[in-house]
Amino acid sequence: xxxxxxxxxxVALRVLCAxxxxxxxxxxxADPSIGVWLSATVEKGWPVESGSxxxxxxxxxxxVIDLVGLEGGEHRLQADWTDPGxxxxxxxxxxxxxxxxxxxxxxxxxxxxxxxxxxxxxxPALGMDDFIGLWQLAVRVDDDARLDTQFEVLC
Numbered sequence: 001x002x003x004x005x006x007x008x009x010x011v012a013l014r015v016l017c018a019x020x021x022x023x024x025x026x027x028x029x030a031d032p033s034i035g036v037w038l039s040a041t042v043e044k045g046w047p048v049e050s051g052s053x054x055x056x057x058x059x060x061x062x063x064v065i066d067l068v069g070l071e072g073g074e075h076r077l078q079a080d081w082t083d084p085g086x087x088x089x090x091x092x093x094x095x096x097x098x099x100x101x102x103x104x105x106x107x108x109x110x111x112x113x114x115x116x117x118x119x120x121x122x123x124p125a126l127g128m129d130d131f132i133g134l135w136q137l138a139v140r141v142d143d144d145a146r147l148d149t150q151f152e153v154l155c
Contacts, residue, residue, distance in 0.1 A: 053151040072099035084133030
């Protein structure tokens with residue numbers, strides 16, 4: 001009789017531990033995973049993967065952001081395009097609703113300083129010196145998940 005009581009207690013203890021463990025998994029918030037690819041190539045109105053992280057000064061650079069593992073509800077995507085000198089050239093703050101997997105596309109278009117467009121025929125890099133070099137795109141979701149991607153701009 002005594003071993004039966006211990007057996008019941010052991011089973012009850014295992015069930016309690018399993019419930020507590022399961023509860024801790026469901027209560028913990030999992031950060032979404034972020035994937036990013038860059039492209040200046042567009043087909044049928046949509047960016048397509050090009051396999052290169054090198055762009056020209058006149059390219060419109062698309063960042064296609066894939067988010068996986070989003071909890072249902074409101075979220076906030078933030079992105080900073082930082083030039084080779086460390087200056088944030090473009091900041092994006094995009095609230096959205098989503099759950100599971102979501103794809104968001106953002107872009108950067110570099111604009112030469114006023115007056116330099118007239119002479120860009122002779123030198124496409126004229127006035128674009130601050131843009132040439134290694135850039136960084138920092139993507140954040142809900143201030144929890146972050147991904148940094150580097151790319152190069154050449155003229």
